[in-house]
Amino acid sequence: MAFPVLHTPRLLLREIAGADIDKVFEGLSHPEVIKQYGVSFTTLESTKEQMDWCANMIKAAIGRCWAICAADSSIFYGVITLPFWKKEHRKAGLGYWLLPQFWRKGIVTEAAAKVIEYAFTQMNLHRIMAEVEDDNAGSIASLKKLRFVYEGTQRECEIKDGGFLNLEMYALLNSK
Numbered sequence: 001m002a003f004p005v006l007h008t009p010r011l012l013l014r015e016i017a018g019a020d021i022d023k024v025f026e027g028l029s030h031p032e033v034i035k036q037y038g039v040s041f042t043t044l045e046s047t048k049e050q051m052d053w054c055a056n057m058i059k060a061a062i063g064r065c066w067a068i069c070a071a072d073s074s075i076f077y078g079v080i081t082l083p084f085w086k087k088e089h090r091k092a093g094l095g096y097w098l099l100p101q102f103w104r105k106g107i108v109t110e111a112a113a114k115v116i117e118y119a120f121t122q123m124n125l126h127r128i129m130a131e132v133e134d135d136n137a138g139s140i141a142s143l144k145k146l147r148f149v150y151e152g153t154q155r156e157c158e159i160k161d162g163g164f165l166n167l168e169m170y171a172l173l174n175s176k
């Protein structure tokens with residue numbers, strides 16, 4: 001099946017390519033991005049793991065992974081994913097990050113709205129879930145703007161930088 005390239009007024013959502021590794025490393029090693037993101041890398045070499053994760057997810061049809069770019073493809077903004085796709089339960093997760101210079105321009109909301117529309121209409125998903133560190137105001141605001149509903153908090157469920165963190169769970173149902 002051909003990779004689903006998606007378009008919005010300002011954005012092109014395309015398949016991640018091997019050549020994106022420099023930008024992925026820039027994002028997933030940036031202190032502002034990884035402060036509240038669950039995945040990070042300290043070397044370009046180790047970032048290959050993330051590229052392989054995305055490629056395998058697409059190949060095995062257990063998720064989707066898009067590069068978020070400017071509509072004319074001239075700028076790489078970040079990444080949006082639908083991981084943990086369980087076809088039998090019609091559900092998947094949602095994850096995203098942007099390079100900090102592109103924050104607060106409505107980019108993730110615009111990208112995620114398109115991905116969600118695609119997931120509900122083309123992937124037959126019924127439920128999309130996101131887990132967010134409880135102090136991640138930007139991601140929580142984005143999810144609420146996308147009409148995700150808070151379902152509870154997993155308290156002290158992971159260790160990061162030597163301390164426990166709380167993960168808030170949000171989900172959106174295709175209830176049409």
Ligand SMILES: CC(C)(COP(=O)(O)OP(=O)(O)OC[C@H]1O[C@@H](n2cnc3c(N)ncnc32)[C@H](O)[C@@H]1OP(=O)(O)O)[C@@H](O)C(=O)NCCC(=O)NCCS
Binds near residue numbers: 036037104131136145
């Ligand atoms: C979370 C993140 C993707 C948000 O992307 P973004 O494109 O800046 O978000 P948007 O511009 O679409 O903003 C959506 C809403 O969130 C609000 N928002 C964004 N960042 C915010 C922040 N730091 N604090 C409070 N509100 C914030 C915006 O104001 C907007 O609401 P509004 O339209 O009512 O004003 C971005 O901050 C990021 O990459 N963070 C690091 C990685 C990360 O945390 N990923 C998510 C892990 S769960």
